[in-house]
Structures are given as structure tokens and as C-alpha cells.
Amino acid sequence: MEDTISFGANDEPPSPILTEPDPHSEAGLVVTSSAFRLHTRRNIATPPKRERTLSPQKLESTQVISPRSQSFRSLFYPNATEEQWNDWRWQVRNRIRDLKGIVQILKLSESELSALTRQGIYLPVGITPYYASLLEPANPDQPLRRTVLTTENEYLVTPDEADDPLGENGHSPVPGIVHRYPDRVLFLTTGFCAVYCRYCTRSRAVGNNKGAEYTFDINQWNNAIAYIKNNSAIRDVVISGGDPLTLSDDKLEYLLSRLRDIPHLEMLRIGTKVPVVLPQRITPELTKMLQKYHPLWMSIHFTHPDELTPEVKQSCERLANAGMPLGSQTVLLKGVNDDVETMKDLMHGLLKIRVRPYYLYQCDPVRGSAHFRTTIDKGIEIIRGLRGHTSGYAVPHYVIDAPGGGGKIPLLPDYLVGRDGNDVILRNYENKLFRYCDSEGKTGRENNQFDIRKMLS
Numbered sequence: 001m002e003d004t005i006s007f008g009a010n011d012e013p014p015s016p017i018l019t020e021p022d023p024h025s026e027a028g029l030v031v032t033s034s035a036f037r038l039h040t041r042r043n044i045a046t047p048p049k050r051e052r053t054l055s056p057q058k059l060e061s062t063q064v065i066s067p068r069s070q071s072f073r074s075l076f077y078p079n080a081t082e083e084q085w086n087d088w089r090w091q092v093r094n095r096i097r098d099l100k101g102i103v104q105i106l107k108l109s110e111s112e113l114s115a116l117t118r119q120g121i122y123l124p125v126g127i128t129p130y131y132a133s134l135l136e137p138a139n140p141d142q143p144l145r146r147t148v149l150t151t152e153n154e155y156l157v158t159p160d161e162a163d164d165p166l167g168e169n170g171h172s173p174v175p176g177i178v179h180r181y182p183d184r185v186l187f188l189t190t191g192f193c194a195v196y197c198r199y200c201t202r203s204r205a206v207g208n209n210k211g212a213e214y215t216f217d218i219n220q221w222n223n224a225i226a227y228i229k230n231n232s233a234i235r236d237v238v239i240s241g242g243d244p245l246t247l248s249d250d251k252l253e254y255l256l257s258r259l260r261d262i263p264h265l266e267m268l269r270i271g272t273k274v275p276v277v278l279p280q281r282i283t284p285e286l287t288k289m290l291q292k293y294h295p296l297w298m299s300i301h302f303t304h305p306d307e308l309t310p311e312v313k314q315s316c317e318r319l320a321n322a323g324m325p326l327g328s329q330t331v332l333l334k335g336v337n338d339d340v341e342t343m344k345d346l347m348h349g350l351l352k353i354r355v356r357p358y359y360l361y362q363c364d365p366v367r368g369s370a371h372f373r374t375t376i377d378k379g380i381e382i383i384r385g386l387r388g389h390t391s392g393y394a395v396p397h398y399v400i401d402a403p404g405g406g407g408k409i410p411l412l413p414d415y416l417v418g419r420d421g422n423d424v425i426l427r428n429y430e431n432k433l434f435r436y437c438d439s440e441g442k443t444g445r446e447n448n449q450f451d452i453r454k455m456l457s
């Protein structure tokens, strides 16, 4: 493929040329005086008359719409056709991005209202109509709502927080590349996301908001590709952003094909939240294109079991059917997913849609995120509540991405208790102790602070 590519007016990322949807346009948000009142859980849960049933043959080309989405669409976007709702570009163009759009759908708390009218946060608000259909209109404490709607808490900055908590800028040899580990790099493709998460580690660089450091630039891509080409130690590229799946198929294919041409690259990975917040993007055309570039892995950002809708199930099935190994990434968030049962539901739900739980991240100390951060005790408690209590495949790695760029550090409950002579003493998931003979090993010898014999007696 050529080293250059031209992109037409319809190409993504659309944010630099995005115009706000006209709320009164044919397909835009339309609000009736009774809209808010009608948009209740009860109403949304009522299956509409035109509920679709899918035959297996049609699944690949037909986009699923859940009863909840149908109900939301007919209430708030009555002029939008089903075809428009299922068009990912329509979803992007009609994202809810300001107070005017939000108050038509949600009853705001004082904190939300105040934050939305203030200036000064880096990260804009952006919510696809599809994801908005999952929000509870009258409940500001709803987990999903807390992750996408700004509150006054974002203006509280604690001393340990930073704009770039992982020190990515300091590990960037060329713009758009973060090179922290010897054999792999992060490729920042775009500053655009379908939905902006309020705890985003890269909030300094996404959103194309004033002050954002990074926007799409083909010359920047080419320089980044040249950097990878000239560094033969790199065997793995994580394509991230912003969200790379907000790019058009053409742009994405350009990037994938250029990277695939580099002989020392063994694997490519895409990091994305799009299958969760914009499942309409996972079209048969996209998956057909992606499968040309195997081995291609995908890490999908999930937060809560409420995200596991029929639409998301379909998007993950399409990716899995195209041969993509799928892993999840979840940030541990206070009041959102910080209890064992919620996390277990999420992990079980992911396995059912063929996504292997991969990472559970301690929330990074990014500016204005203190209200989301849990203690480390909480993360370990969750892992302890999963390990042994459910399938091993359902247990993610709990990690802290070390501030300043130290990389991911795994955290585990204390299963290794210590040593008694030739025996290592281990604790199982039921808190029972067991011996394992390891006469030549050193493991556990350093843990002499425990009175092992007393513990075993």
C-alpha cells in the first residue's frame, strides 16, 4: 500500500468537523412535554410491538435493537428511522454533548447541573444516543450515569493527582507513540472517543477540547509507523487513542496494513470501548476488514454488567466470529463496580459473550478522579471474592499502573503465607492453610514474620 492516503469528507474521526445535531432536525432529538415522565424503567422494559426476532442466517447482516433502545428511540428520536439509529455515524453525529441536550433526557442533580454549566474541565461530555438509552433519567447515582456525566467532584483535585499520571508524555519518543516497555508500544491514533469516561487517564489528550494535546494527523501516523519500523525490538503494537474504532474502515485499514508490513511485528492489539458504547460500529464490513490482519487482538473497556445488552452481545459475537481474541479491561470505580457481586456479574456476563476478563485496573490518579478511587484493600477483596469462587477464566488480573510510568504491577491476595522448613505454607480461597513440599526452593523463607507453627496448630 502507498505511504499516503487521502480521506474524504465522510471519513472519521468526525470530531474536528462535527457539527452539533439540530435538536429539531428530522433525525435529531425530539422532546415532548411528557418525554421525561414517560422515560421510566417500566416503560423502557415494555417490549415494543415491532420487536424483532432474528434468524441465525440474518444475524450477520441485521443489527439488533433491544426493546429498551426501541422505546428510547421512539420517545426521544421519533423522527429517526431504524436505519439511522443503527448507523454508527448517525449515532456519532447525534451524540449528546451539552446541557441543552442532556436536560431533555435526564433530570439533573444539583452537582451535575452545576458542573455542566461551569467551564474549566479538560474532558468534554459526549454520550451516544444508544448509551444514553441505558441511563436512568432520575437517578444520578446510577453506575453507568456516573461514568459519563460530569459532576462537581471533577473540580476537586487532590495533591497526588496529575494530568498525565502514567508519565506517558515522558515516554513518547515521537508524537503519538508511548514506548514504555522494550518490546511493545502504544500507538495513539486519534483524540476522539464515542463516549467520554469521566475517569479517563488520557483526559488531557482526548476530546479535541481546548487544551487537548493530540488530534488525528496522517503525517504523525507516518512518523509513528517509521519509528516502529526502525526499532526491531518492538514485536507488539497496542492501537489505542482516543478510540481507534471511531476511525473509518479506510483509515483503520491503512494503519493496520502499514503495520502488518513491518516484519518484526508479531501481534497487533486494538484497545477500544466502541463495542460497548457504539455497538452499531461493529459492522460485518468492519469485521471482514479486520480479519485480514491477524493475529489481531482486542481489549474492550467494560465497566458494569448493565452494559451487557443484546446490541453489545452482537458486537462481541461479530468480533469473536471474525477470529479476534477478545479481552476485557475494567477500571475499579467507587460506587460503580466496587463490590464482589457486581464484578462477578460483569465477569460472568463477559464470558457468556466470549470476552475473557483480562485487567481490573486500580483507578489512576488523574486530575479530578478522587471520587472514583477505591482503596487497594477493595480491589484485593474483590479478587479474593472471585478467585476460587468462580471459574478461573472469570478472574481478571488486578493491577496498578505505576504512577510516573513504572508499568503495570499485579496485586494479589496473600495466598503464599510463608515456609515451615521444607514446606511452603499456602492459603486457599476458603482461608484454609495447606503445606506443599518445596525442599530446594527459597520461596517463603523471607516471610519469617509469621509464626507458622502457631498458625498451623
Ligand code: SF4
Pocket (backbone or CB within 6 Å): 192, 193, 194, 195, 196, 197, 199, 200, 201, 202, 203, 206, 241, 242, 243, 272, 273, 301
Ligand atoms: S473510551 Fe478510553 S480513551 Fe476514551 S474517554 Fe473512555 S477511557 Fe478515555
